[in-house]
Amino acid sequence: MSKNKYLDLMPASIGKYKILGKLGKGGMGDIYKAMQEPLNRIVAIKVLPPQFSRDDEFAKRFEIEAKAISLLQHQNIVTIHEYGEDDGYRYIAMQFIDGMDLGNYIAETKVVAVSDIIDFSKQICRGLLYAHHHNVVHRDIKPQNILLDKNNIIHITDFGIAKIFSTTDITVTGSTVGTPEYMSPEQAQGKKIDAQSDIYSLGIVMYEMLTRKPPFVANNSMAVAYKQVHEPPMPPSVKRKDTPKQLELIILKAIKKDKRDRYESVEELLTHLDMVDPSERVDRQTQLFHPTLKHAAAADDQRITDRRGGDRRGGILDGVHRSVFSGEYWRTMWRINWPTWLALAALGGALAVHVFKR
């Protein structure tokens, strides 16, 4: 690696790649835009922090994982051109995507169209499905790892990179492996990760595309991780009124705390996404009922199952309607309709005074 005389922090070249500029800095190294000579091909190069190259265990894992991810060839996955080492720096040269990452897209777009959310989610699903079929789990699905090119094609990047770092004792200053806001409960608890963990993270990304924020946020990573494990999510339709009913159910199923309640495979999720009717909204009453998440969560499982059984018109409120004789139902009714109940009580009182006065 040759150093740039003028910019101390940025190398002039790495291997056969001439560095053109810095694209970003992540927890697992810096990423540069570079030119591959003599092909004149523009690439993106991820350069891993130097302390890793001195670790034999890490070097072994890097070889294994880099080989596995460089075999992935799919329209919705960033292609790995080459991986290697130069002057003690390990790097991965990959396809350069001319566009922006989904995090920036959400920030710039303000309200992402429902049709785009469904389209992007399906493309992410197709990339994930392909990788899962090749036994590669992403482990760090988040908007910054989802790139959108100028033709609105999704390219997932950093496949499996988190695994290279997962069991090393070396830490990169100020970073953790995985991103708390998108981490599945099992990952937050340090348990085994599999394809269903990617489904959870994708559900969080879909939630963020709809509402502009992931469902679990807090001041520090520990607090976010706690929420991932224990806090039920606010249904997205509470935050965004034009959320299609079926899309909400899909997201809530994808981000179930318990893996057994989640989609078993991306294939299943994709099939449900194909059936979303964007014009079918969540009932307003359902939105107002969000404090009774217990019921909504039970009902949405039922609803997803019902759809497969041909009952396409059941609602998320099914469970709530059934509890009309419960105290909770009437407490909620009071909370959301108390001015009406007060007016009715006043009317009743006036009527009683009128009747008994005679």
Ligand SMILES: Nc1ncnc2c1ncn2[C@@H]1O[C@H](COP(=O)(O)OP(=O)(O)OP(=O)(O)O)[C@@H](O)[C@H]1O
């Ligand atoms: N192949 C690529 N083509 C174009 N831009 C890219 C490419 N890969 C990454 N980027 C840009 O560089 C930014 C930084 O990526 P990087 O992977 O280094 O950081 P990150 O995703 O935020 O964190 P992490 O290290 O946890 O993955 C991305 O958000 C994206 O905007």
Ligand SMILES: [Mg+2]
């Ligand atoms: Mg990344």
